[in-house]
């Protein structure tokens with residue numbers, strides 16, 4: 001199924017714009033999981049099973065798996081999500097960016113090895129570096145636009161001259177993706193919840209294009225402001241990510257229940273402003 005079709009269905013059927021981020025940090029795991037060779041998989045599958053009905057997608061962050069030589073656990077986790085929670089899109093947060101020949105390998109890794117439904121990609125090496133992902137028309141390609149970190153302004157806020165006039169670099173990325181790169185209707189953009197004014201600006205530039213919005217929860221982004229700036233006419237258009245605030249809500253054997261409670265509160269807080 002096309003990523004966008006699955007995402008729209010999840011928005012409607014789950015009544016949720018919440019994306020739970022899967023950033024497993026073994027140092028923060030409950031004591032009973034410490035030291036197990038499959039701790040990352042066990043931790044993540046319990047979070048997934050406890051929250052799947054509350055989310056529009058899951059977003060595993062590849063760094064947290066690769067750092068612990070746990071790519072095999074990432075493969076097993078995505079397989080688990082597809083088998084147990086069909087219709088829940090998996091966004092692989094990898095922020096890849098490289099020359100075309102290498103990007104082809106990254107695309108194979110994301111879509112064929114890990115079976116992700118979408119991937120985050122860094123657009124700053126240009127169109128040929130993104131083409132290998134766009135060559136999978138059913139898969140989502142989510143381009144960094146206005147990231148949630150403070151240093152995102154260092155480059156993304158630079159004024160650039162374009163054929164459509166002078167604008168900030170992140171605005172040029174938004175327009176380029178929406179107008180030129182989205183021929184298969186499979187593109188989306190990353191815009192941080194920590195910058196609601198820029199969410200509004202991007203929404204004005206890209207129409208209904210979906211936005212992946214990290215930055216609520218641990219990074220302190222404002223849910224009300226995010227919704228006001230980024231929701232579409234029908235009250236969707238957003239995948240609002242929270243990772244650490246959900247994953248580490250509890251410290252004990254009941255960590256997954258604690259995660260569910262926070263995920264439910266977050267989904268409801270989001271829905272209050274749709």
Ligand SMILES: O=c1ccn([C@@H]2O[C@H](COP(=O)(O)O)[C@@H](O)[C@H]2O)c(=O)[nH]1
Nearest residue numbers: 021061147148214217218219242243244
């Ligand atoms: O601009 C960006 C792009 C990606 N991220 C990723 O989202 C999560 C955020 O985690 P929290 O614990 O909810 O802060 C993490 O995987 C980042 O790599 C981002 O934060 N900002």
